[in-house]
Amino acid sequence: MELVKRARAHKARLDLSAAQSALLDGQAHAARALWNLLHEFFTFRQGRFAALKDCDTAIRQARHEIDWMGQLPAQAAQAVLKIYRQAWANYFNPDHPAARPTFKSRARSRLAVDVPQARDLHVARLNRRWGAVNLPKIGRVRFRWTKHLPGVGKDGPARRITGARLVKEADGWYIVFRTETPVSSPAPHSGPTVGIDRGIAVALALSDGSTREHGPWLTGGERERLRRLENKSARQRRFRTPGRPISGRLARTYDQIARLRATAKRRALDWQHQTAAELASTFGVIAVEDLHIRNMIASAKGTVEQPGRNVAQKSGLNRAISGQAWGRTVTLLEYKSADRGGRVVKVPAPGTSQTCHQCGHQEPANRASQAAFACRNTACGWTGNADHNAAINIRNAAGTAVSGRGDLGATRSVKRQPPRAA
The missing domain is CATH 3.30.420 (Nucleotidyltransferase; domain 5)
Incomplete structure (x- = not known):
C-alpha cells in the first residue's frame, strides 16, 4: 500500500517567565520591522523589484549595522525573507486570491517568530502534562503537552517535527509545531x-x-463582564487625545476584552x-x-x-x-x-x-x-x-x-x- 506524507500542525501553550516573554516580544517586533524594511527595499527601487540575492545581502548587512536587528535569530530572519517572497508569488498567481503585500502595522499585526529548522528544538516530554523545547536566544522552555508529537520518544525517523512557529495570542505565547507523518492511503469511505x-x-x-x-461560547457571567468592559473602553476612549498613544488603563481594558x-x-x-x-x-x-x-x-x-x-x-x-x-x-x-x-x-x-x-x-x-x-x-x-x-x-x-x-x-x-x- 502506498505511503504518503501527511503534514499537520499542533499548537501548544508555552510556559514563559516575564523576561522570556519580553525577549520573544522583541524578536517578534524585530521580525515585523524586518518585513517593513524588506518591503521598502524590494519595492522602492525606481520601479524595479529587487532580486532575492540583493535582499539576502541587505539582511546580512542590516544585522551587523542595526543593533536591535540582532535580537532576531538568523534563521528567523531568513524565514521572514522566504515568507515575504512567497507573498509576492501568491499575489502574482491568478489561481491564488492573495492581496498585495504591504507594510505591517505595529498595532494590528500578529506577533510571530519562525523556527524553520527542527534540529535545534530538542523536544522532550517531561511528564503527563508538560513538555520542553529549546527556543533560539530564549533557552529551554516548558509547554503544555496535550497530544503526542511525531518523532518524540520511540518514534522512527520517518515521523518527525519539521519546524515550528511562535505566535502570540491574547492570553500569551504559543508554539505551533509542524509535523510530518507517513500514512497509508485510506480506503474509500463507504458511508452515505x-x-x-x-x-x-x-x-x-x-x-x-x-x-x-x-x-453560547461565553457563560452568562462572562458575557456580562465583556459588556461592562466594552462600555468601560468606550468611556476611556472619550478622554483620549486624538493622535496620541492610548493610555495604560485603556490598553489593559483592551487586553481583558481580547482575552x-x-x-x-x-x-x-x-x-x-x-x-x-x-x-x-x-x-x-x-x-x-x-x-x-x-x-x-x-x-x-x-x-x-x-x-x-x-x-x-x-x-x-x-x-x-x-x-x-x-x-x-x-x-x-x-x-x-x-x-x-x-x-x-x-x-x-x-x-x-x-x-x-x-x-x-x-x-x-x-x-x-x-x-x-x-x-x-x-x-x-x-x-x-x-x-x-x-x-x-x-x-x-x-x-x-x-x-x-x-x-x-x-x-x-x-x-x-x-x-x-x-
Whole structure:
C-alpha cells in the first residue's frame, strides 16, 4: 500500500517567565520591522523589484549595522525573507486570491517568530502534562503537552517535527509545531452522502433530519463582564487625545476584552473540531454550499450619495455570520474527510433555500418564515423545516459539484513563481 506524507500542525501553550516573554516580544517586533524594511527595499527601487540575492545581502548587512536587528535569530530572519517572497508569488498567481503585500502595522499585526529548522528544538516530554523545547536566544522552555508529537520518544525517523512557529495570542505565547507523518492511503469511505446547510439559528442542519448545535461560547457571567468592559473602553476612549498613544488603563481594558474573545474562539474551535471529526467519520461524501462569505458579510453602509438601508440590522447579521466561522467549518471537514477516505464537495448555492426538494418548485414565497418551508405549488404543498429542506437540496446537488476535495495523496498543482528582478 502506498505511503504518503501527511503534514499537520499542533499548537501548544508555552510556559514563559516575564523576561522570556519580553525577549520573544522583541524578536517578534524585530521580525515585523524586518518585513517593513524588506518591503521598502524590494519595492522602492525606481520601479524595479529587487532580486532575492540583493535582499539576502541587505539582511546580512542590516544585522551587523542595526543593533536591535540582532535580537532576531538568523534563521528567523531568513524565514521572514522566504515568507515575504512567497507573498509576492501568491499575489502574482491568478489561481491564488492573495492581496498585495504591504507594510505591517505595529498595532494590528500578529506577533510571530519562525523556527524553520527542527534540529535545534530538542523536544522532550517531561511528564503527563508538560513538555520542553529549546527556543533560539530564549533557552529551554516548558509547554503544555496535550497530544503526542511525531518523532518524540520511540518514534522512527520517518515521523518527525519539521519546524515550528511562535505566535502570540491574547492570553500569551504559543508554539505551533509542524509535523510530518507517513500514512497509508485510506480506503474509500463507504458511508452515505449527506448535505449540510450552514446557518445562524441552527449551526448545521443535515439532510438526514438531524442538527449539530452549540450554546453560547461565553457563560452568562462572562458575557456580562465583556459588556461592562466594552462600555468601560468606550468611556476611556472619550478622554483620549486624538493622535496620541492610548493610555495604560485603556490598553489593559483592551487586553481583558481580547482575552475573553480569545476564550470564546477557543471554545468555538474545539466544537468545530469535534463536530467535523464526527461528521467525517460517519459520512463518505459531505456536500456543502459554495458560499462567497466575504461578499455576504460586506457592509451595507453605502456611500454619501447612495446611503445603505437597514445598516444596523445588516451589521448584526454580519457579526453573527462571522461568529459561526462557516469557512473554517468546511476547511476542517475537508482534511478530516480526506484522512478517512471521504470527500467534501461544494455545490452551487443559489436557490437551495427557496426550492422544494419534493417537486422542485422554486419561489421566494416558499419560505413561510425563517424556520418554516411551505411549497406554493398546489400540486405538492409540502411543508417542513426550511433548514432540512435546504440540506436535502444540497445533498441532491452533490452530483453537480463546483469543486471537491478528497484523496489524501491528491495534490493540486499550482505554479507559483516569485516576481523576477528587473
